[in-house]
Amino acid sequence: MLLIKNGRLLDPASKTDAALDVLLDGERIAKVGAHLSAPGADLFDAKGLIVAPGFIDLHCHLREPGQEMSETIETGTRAAARGGFTAVCCMPNTQPVNDSASVTRGIVERAAAAGSVRVWPIGAASMGSKGEALAEIAAMKAAGIVAVSDDGKPVATARLMRQVMDYCNALDLPVMDHCEDPSLFAGGVMREGAQSMRLGLAGIPAQSESICAGRDVEIAGLTGARLHIAHMSTRGALEYVRAAKKQGLRVTSEVTPHHFTLTDEDVRYDTHYKMNPPLASREDRDALIAGLADGSVDAIATDHAPHHPASKDVEFDRAPFGITGFETAVALGLSELVHPGKVSLMRLVELFTTGPARVLGLERKIAPGEPADLTIFSDTHEWTFRAAESASKSHNTPFDGRAFRGAPMATIVAGRIAFRR
Amino acid sequence: MLQRLPHLLGIETLTSEQITFFLDQSKPFQEFQRHPLKKLATLRGRTVALAFFEPSTRTRISFSTAASRLGADTMQLQAESSSLKKGESLIDTVRTLEAMRPDSIVMRHSSSGAPAFVAERLGVPVVNAGDGTHEHPTQALLDALTIRDRKGTLEGWNITILGDILHSRVARSNIFLLSKFGARITLCGPAMWLPREVESLAPGLRRTSRTEEALEGADVVMVLRVQTERIHEPALAVEDYILGYQLTAKRLQLARPDALVMHPGPMIRGLEIDPSVADGPQSCVLEQVTNGLAVRMALLYHLVSGAAADAPHPTKE
Numbered sequence A: 001m002l003l004i005k006n007g008r009l010l011d012p013a014s015k016t017d018a019a020l021d022v023l024l025d026g027e028r029i030a031k032v033g034a035h036l037s038a039p040g041a042d043l044f045d046a047k048g049l050i051v052a053p054g055f056i057d058l059h060c061h062l063r064e065p066g067q068e069m070s071e072t073i074e075t076g077t078r079a080a081a082r083g084g085f086t087a088v089c090c091m092p093n094t095q096p097v098n099d100s101a102s103v104t105r106g107i108v109e110r111a112a113a114a115g116s117v118r119v120w121p122i123g124a125a126s127m128g129s130k131g132e133a134l135a136e137i138a139a140m141k142a143a144g145i146v147a148v149s150d151d152g153k154p155v156a157t158a159r160l161m162r163q164v165m166d167y168c169n170a171l172d173l174p175v176m177d178h179c180e181d182p183s184l185f186a187g188g189v190m191r192e193g194a195q196s197m198r199l200g201l202a203g204i205p206a207q208s209e210s211i212c213a214g215r216d217v218e219i220a221g222l223t224g225a226r227l228h229i230a231h232m233s234t235r236g237a238l239e240y241v242r243a244a245k246k247q248g249l250r251v252t253s254e255v256t257p258h259h260f261t262l263t264d265e266d267v268r269y270d271t272h273y274k275m276n277p278p279l280a281s282r283e284d285r286d287a288l289i290a291g292l293a294d295g296s297v298d299a300i301a302t303d304h305a306p307h308h309p310a311s312k313d314v315e316f317d318r319a320p321f322g323i324t325g326f327e328t329a330v331a332l333g334l335s336e337l338v339h340p341g342k343v344s345l346m347r348l349v350e351l352f353t354t355g356p357a358r359v360l361g362l363e364r365k366i367a368p369g370e371p372a373d374l375t376i377f378s379d380t381h382e383w384t385f386r387a388a389e390s391a392s393k394s395h396n397t398p399f400d401g402r403a404f405r406g407a408p409m410a411t412i413v414a415g416r417i418a419f420r421r
Numbered sequence B: 001m002l003q004r005l006p007h008l009l010g011i012e013t014l015t016s017e018q019i020t021f022f023l024d025q026s027k028p029f030q031e032f033q034r035h036p037l038k039k040l041a042t043l044r045g046r047t048v049a050l051a052f053f054e055p056s057t058r059t060r061i062s063f064s065t066a067a068s069r070l071g072a073d074t075m076q077l078q079a080e081s082s083s084l085k086k087g088e089s090l091i092d093t094v095r096t097l098e099a100m101r102p103d104s105i106v107m108r109h110s111s112s113g114a115p116a117f118v119a120e121r122l123g124v125p126v127v128n129a130g131d132g133t134h135e136h137p138t139q140a141l142l143d144a145l146t147i148r149d150r151k152g153t154l155e156g157w158n159i160t161i162l163g164d165i166l167h168s169r170v171a172r173s174n175i176f177l178l179s180k181f182g183a184r185i186t187l188c189g190p191a192m193w194l195p196r197e198v199e200s201l202a203p204g205l206r207r208t209s210r211t212e213e214a215l216e217g218a219d220v221v222m223v224l225r226v227q228t229e230r231i232h233e234p235a236l237a238v239e240d241y242i243l244g245y246q247l248t249a250k251r252l253q254l255a256r257p258d259a260l261v262m263h264p265g266p267m268i269r270g271l272e273i274d275p276s277v278a279d280g281p282q283s284c285v286l287e288q289v290t291n292g293l294a295v296r297m298a299l300l301y302h303l304v305s306g307a308a309a310d311a312p313h314p315t316k317e
Helices: A073-082 A101-114 A137-143 A158-171 A194-199 A207-223 A235-246 A257-261 A282-294 A326-338 A345-352 A354-359 B016-032 B058-069 B090-099 B114-121 B137-151 B169-179 B196-201 B211-215 B238-245 B285-305
Strands: A002-005 A008-011 A016-019 A021-025 A028-033 A042-045 A050-053 A055-060 A085-090 A118-123 A175-177 A227-229 A251-255 A374-384 A403-413 A416-420 B047-052 B073-078 B104-109 B126-131 B158-162 B184-188 B206-208 B220-223 B260-262
Touching: A008 A345, A050 A345, A055 A073, A055 A326, A055 A354, A073 A085, A073 A101, A073 A326, A073 A403, A073 A416, A085 A326, A085 A374, A085 A403, A101 A118, A101 A137, A118 A137, A137 A158, A158 A175, A158 A207, A175 A207, A194 B196, A207 A227, A207 A235, A227 A235, A235 A251, A235 A282, A251 A282, A251 A354, A257 A282, A257 A326, A282 A326, A282 A345, A326 A345, A326 A374, A326 A403, A345 A354, B016 B137, B016 B285, B047 B058, B047 B090, B058 B073, B058 B104, B058 B126, B058 B137, B058 B285, B073 B090, B090 B104, B090 B114, B104 B114, B104 B285, B114 B126, B126 B137, B126 B285, B137 B169, B137 B220, B137 B260, B137 B285, B158 B169, B158 B211, B169 B184, B169 B196, B169 B220, B184 B211, B196 B206, B206 B211, B260 B285
Parallel strands: A002 A042, A008 A050, A055 A085, A085 A118, A175 A227, A227 A251, B047 B073, B047 B104, B104 B126, B158 B184, B158 B220, B184 B206, B220 B260
Antiparallel strands: A002 A021, A008 A016, A021 A028, A050 A374, A374 A403, A403 A416
16 A cells, blocks of 8 residues: 655546545555545655646657667656656557557567556557558457557558548547658658758658648548547647537647747757657747647647667768657646646646546546556756656657756556656 | 857858958968969878768869868768768768878768768868758858959849759858848749748848849849759759749840859759850859869868968968
């Protein structure tokens, strides 16, 4: 038994914001109440801290199987725990691609053996994510996937997307799409705009994303399926999501911490600023923040994309896309959204808990009988992030050396303390 | 007094004083090109590494000759013979070069920012000899020297740059340089190579897709090379380019009668420029080449010699 005392409990599901204790018994929450006592229980003093439901990351890359030089399930989930996440959804672009039940099972088993947090795999939509035949989606669902995606690239064609959505609708799985029009993308390496012009780097127009988001929303309307727009970075895509929600379509979206923090103006010849989708214009960034605040965006997701140092220590246009994100996500949310008053603390917690849970068709709350997954964080703790001290195998982040106010202080997964600062 | 630059990576971050300093330093080297004996001992014993990761003839020969006329030795690395083909990373290749102890690395690369990337990691002065679609600083310096020579001053001219602005490192460097000297710059080319964002490169840039409009009143016309590899993209028909953007004698009449015609080369006669204009009295194409030597000598002297900026000019030693 573990008793968490003296904390400020924030539970978006019940709209609770109060001084309440939580008693965990094994893998479940036993009791929630004021001034609880439990003789014999271990005590966690959460004085000055916020106790929230376990944070969920809808979008990450754990690189196992196949790219263990960059990350493994063990190191990735350790980093996730340090970032306050109790469950992470890993994208299927491993080697081999997670397009079969056997790969899914391998991930699930490895996570059970070596994972610090829960790992919920996302299966490929198409075989090898090649955009041709459907992957074995139902078999993967039986093995444990929570969604499908060809992430890294969009579901290749509108026709394939229709088939995937129809099929996943029957299986009650959300389809997560990496929205991008390949012909407009055209080998670009950053957002097209004044900065790409100045740096002489090939630009990707914002419409590359919004055109594909528009396509997907149309097909969500055609099929009635659950569509989730991954790592949304443009106002154009956000407008499609807003319109879809207004029509009652089951369309959700996520935004990454780097997209609500940085803009294309921050890009320099440093491959830690290279990710896909690329950092957006200031106008798009501000629109995303408005979307996070008003509910048009459902979740903050990290798109944690580790790459080992040698692969990033190259010319900008030759570097792979992606940055790590687990350990800075919560701190960026607090520093960039809550402290400046753009998003309330309760709303931030929603974006990490009930929001992503709803995308997956789950609930997330602190109540007796619920899984004992909790994220305990501080909104005042001052610290500096050092990439070299990260638990991830890779250190490709633009936030190395950044000072923060607020941090995850403890991550509790199934009643066990997976991380404590 | 001007501080020695650690590198020359681009024009954008230079001040007009620094640019003027280089142009002034180039002056005696221009005269020097007319000497029968074109060899100084200034950089004797020094080594300049020429790392050309992208095919180049003119710029490579120009830098190599500049180094040699200063008395320096050169080490040459060319894309064709480099280990990059064998999968070695850029940083390993240049570290290998650095281990041979050159005093400077002159670098051309098809990736924008590659010289900056190398400069950040190496302890040797790096000269950008053209990086991707970013900058080509020595080209802009030699163009500025040519304009200043011919027109007496660099200040305040109407400059028209004609061609594929979007993909041109020559255009970027020239825009950055000339705008520091009060030029009124007009950018002209096919619309898809002239996006609205080009206006953000410097204050007061004018943008038009109509060549006639762009040429009116121009004091200097800079014609850019048409990269035929780009024209083969689904972008533009060659015939259309010629029809709309070739600098013809008739079009040149719209410019000031004493307007200069410049071209960074290599030039394709009959495509971006009419042969009669290329060879005409207003053309400074060959002067640009000679001035390139002078500018590169001044630059290498500055970066490699370690001499104070107020030291006597090497040609006067």
